[in-house]
Amino acid sequence: MVRHDDAGRNGQRQSVLTKRPRIMPRWRGTVVGLAALLCCLVVANTAPANEGANPERQAVLEMIGTIAFESPDLLGGTAAALGMSCSSCHPRGGTQTRLFINTLSDKPGNVDVTNGVFSPLTEDNIINPVNIPSLFGARHTAPFGRRGNFETIADFTIHAVVTEFIGQHPSELMLEALVAFQNTLDFPANSMLDSNGTLTDAASDSARRGEAIFRRPGACATCHKPNDFFVDHKTHDVGTGGEFETPSLRGTAISAPYAHDGRFDTVSEAVDHFVGFLRLDLSDEEKTDLVAYVEAVGATDARTVLTEEQALRKRFADLGGLLRGLIALDDRPLADLAIGEINRSFKAIQMYYRDPPHRATRAVLAEWMEALRVVERHVLAGEAENALDALTAYEKRVQEDALALSSY
Numbered sequence: 001m002v003r004h005d006d007a008g009r010n011g012q013r014q015s016v017l018t019k020r021p022r023i024m025p026r027w028r029g030t031v032v033g034l035a036a037l038l039c040c041l042v043v044a045n046t047a048p049a050n051e052g053a054n055p056e057r058q059a060v061l062e063m064i065g066t067i068a069f070e071s072p073d074l075l076g077g078t079a080a081a082l083g084m085s086c087s088s089c090h091p092r093g094g095t096q097t098r099l100f101i102n103t104l105s106d107k108p109g110n111v112d113v114t115n116g117v118f119s120p121l122t123e124d125n126i127i128n129p130v131n132i133p134s135l136f137g138a139r140h141t142a143p144f145g146r147r148g149n150f151e152t153i154a155d156f157t158i159h160a161v162v163t164e165f166i167g168q169h170p171s172e173l174m175l176e177a178l179v180a181f182q183n184t185l186d187f188p189a190n191s192m193l194d195s196n197g198t199l200t201d202a203a204s205d206s207a208r209r210g211e212a213i214f215r216r217p218g219a220c221a222t223c224h225k226p227n228d229f230f231v232d233h234k235t236h237d238v239g240t241g242g243e244f245e246t247p248s249l250r251g252t253a254i255s256a257p258y259a260h261d262g263r264f265d266t267v268s269e270a271v272d273h274f275v276g277f278l279r280l281d282l283s284d285e286e287k288t289d290l291v292a293y294v295e296a297v298g299a300t301d302a303r304t305v306l307t308e309e310q311a312l313r314k315r316f317a318d319l320g321g322l323l324r325g326l327i328a329l330d331d332r333p334l335a336d337l338a339i340g341e342i343n344r345s346f347k348a349i350q351m352y353y354r355d356p357p358h359r360a361t362r363a364v365l366a367e368w369m370e371a372l373r374v375v376e377r378h379v380l381a382g383e384a385e386n387a388l389d390a391l392t393a394y395e396k397r398v399q400e401d402a403l404a405l406s407s408y
């Protein structure tokens, strides 16, 4: 089934998360959502704050968006019933390369999003699974959708929620939050590339030779512009069955398979296609160099993966941070939205730890949630001082309480 990339490396959970893909019963969807939520949120939070905007408000919106992105309640219909959220397909904003839903997927990482199962509004009566795109770097890669039909992330988000997954139209604030979160998503760090998209000394000689080939007139760089995150913001017919938007080549190490329908399993297969399509006359060595280059562009630096315990503490510390932001802002509609989302996320956490082996963990988490609810009540009552006191006590507990995580 649906294994989260990092969750797999994250020890204990692996056994649960590597089961054969099938359509997910309710609890499994929850496992996916929560696996996404438990694993390090290292990719977010590094974006520059929106200029002109109130940075505290922006930070709060990003945190709300992070939670909502993982909330099944955002979607409607079958997706919600299965416990799916945006994160089920875009874990932490990336792409769920293992997602496989019987009857909707032809290979892992692909899903037919124009089907009557999720939404009668998009049913096209064609089995046409599409590869789930990563949202990393999305703020640099407009337009959106494989066919580039949507100008902005906000437009696509409304489309996803309302049309694809028949959820309720998000409120203006909720939409702002979802967009704020997606705007924080950076491409994965890659020390082989500098900020202009040029290889650094960390890359191999072969990749460096490939870079020169890539940039030859009439080769690849006209569409995959290195100094514009390897996109040109346009759609083209490149012999894959229609007009599709030029995807970035960043992060391909963690996004296979490739192209709109995932037809290429490896970078090498994709490069072969383009060399043939463009009728480039390359020797075998030149082809090898070009592949080495495209792989270097798509590489990702090793990332710190948090243990389950670290992830849980961070998760709860972040919720505290969100409440601290709300106290500072004193904005009732924002507080209502945020607290609603926090309480919803409690349900997912309780669901995840409901099995008997988790009794001790569940008990501690229940106390943390209760301590947070005390803060929430003070926030909603406008009692800033009490809220801050309760929050400080809560934060101390989240740092210090022992967490006996049982393994399977």
Ligand code: HEC
Residues within 6 Å of the ligand: 074, 079, 084, 085, 086, 087, 088, 089, 090, 111, 113, 130, 131, 132, 133, 134, 135, 138, 141, 143, 144, 145, 146, 147, 153, 156, 157, 160, 161, 178
């Ligand atoms: C069942 C899997 C699935 C779920 C759930 C899902 N998506 Fe997607 N998402 C996809 C697929 C597949 C595409 C490509 C579809 C297309 O081009 O029409 C996509 C495309 C996108 C894009 C455009 C990316 C680009 O670069 O073109 C955005 C933005 C996006 N999704 C956001 C969301 C948000 C926000 C949610 C939750 C409300 C969500 N998605 C839920 C599978 C999913």
Ligand code: HEC
Residues within 6 Å of the ligand: 214, 218, 219, 220, 221, 222, 223, 224, 235, 236, 237, 238, 240, 244, 245, 246, 247, 248, 249, 252, 255, 257, 258, 259, 260, 261, 267, 270, 271, 274, 275, 278, 280, 290, 294
């Ligand atoms: C005319 C514009 C254009 C040129 C030139 C071009 N590409 Fe692309 N490239 C695209 C488009 C459009 C897609 C997406 C096709 C699809 O979704 O079916 C793509 C997809 C890819 C992918 C898959 C990326 C992913 O994440 O799915 C790779 C790899 C790639 N191109 C490499 C190359 C290389 C190497 C060259 C030069 C030999 C090249 N491209 C030349 C437009 C171009």
